[in-house]
Amino acid sequence: MKNVLCFGDSNTYGTPPMSGPGDERRFDAKTRWPGVMRKILGHSWHVVEEGLPGRTTIRDDLIEGTFKNGRRYLAACLESHRPLDVIVLGLGTNDLKARFGAPPEDVAAGIDILASIIRATPNLGAPPAKLLIVGPPPIRLVGFLGAMFAGGVEKSMALSPLYEAVARKHGADFLDAGKLVAVSPVDGIHYDEQAHRILGEATAARVQEMAGEKTISV
Template structure:
């Protein structure tokens, strides 16, 4: 049995497109991309969802809280679920918030910090390092009430494929460019509808089969 940990934000947690700021919801386990991926890969894996809405790569969020910092959470995640065969990192969208004032290259470099931390860990089988798969997030749309939060973020997100690709090559890890496959829902410009979760989950299943065989 192989263990995959899906380390992400609200688009891994399964937050539906939000019609207003006070909306809360979550797609079911079989609708979220980790569940789609798990079913597509088969019964020989367990896929653990470690996803938190608002999670950043390496930043304490001054409004939503320091617990959103992915780098602070990662040691606990690796320790809690070891031995981990594969860590899938699907982060970067929340770093696009205007309050962080970072570029696409900065965000890719921040994901690289998470990759290097994992590669230096002993959280894999026989105290080795887990394998890592990086997802470059979908392009966002500056629509709805999120427009002010993510001002300028749409243009930055269009640089994810290039920036994440260069980082992944440097660190020797595989990459899935989600923007080449899926689109953010125009209702809020950030989240994915079930059809996009299904596409992403199937694409990741194909990657996972290659990585873990």
């Protein structure tokens, strides 16, 4: 059985568009994109969902908790789930929060650091896992999250080519989610059910290609 790890934030976790503070709903396993991918890949694949709302690439969040820093957990996560065949890395949206003041180049630098950790982590004697870096779609400043992400729209629109350059540096594949889906007009950050389906189908196809498998149409 092949193993694919999905390491991401609330959009990997399956947070629906939020109506306000305290909205802690989660799409069910069949609806969120890793679950869509699981169904397409079939029983020969084990899909590990490691999505955490608020997770950043490498930044400590002094408001929501330093455990939101993806760098702090990634190495342990990789070792606990190895051997891995494919790793899907989808982070960066939370780095756009106004409190971090990070330019897009620094957000991409965080992805670069995480990719380096992935490349440096032994894979339990198996060949190195293939890496798919997913660039997040541009955000919108709407709803109650708008103030939290003030100044982030322009930064989010600059991420795709920077992420693609990081992917080339590490010999990884790149998927531009912004060419496939858009964030919800409700909160400007999260995906609706249709976006999860589209992203799950696209990610499954790419994972199959990376693994040398025939792509299964849906």
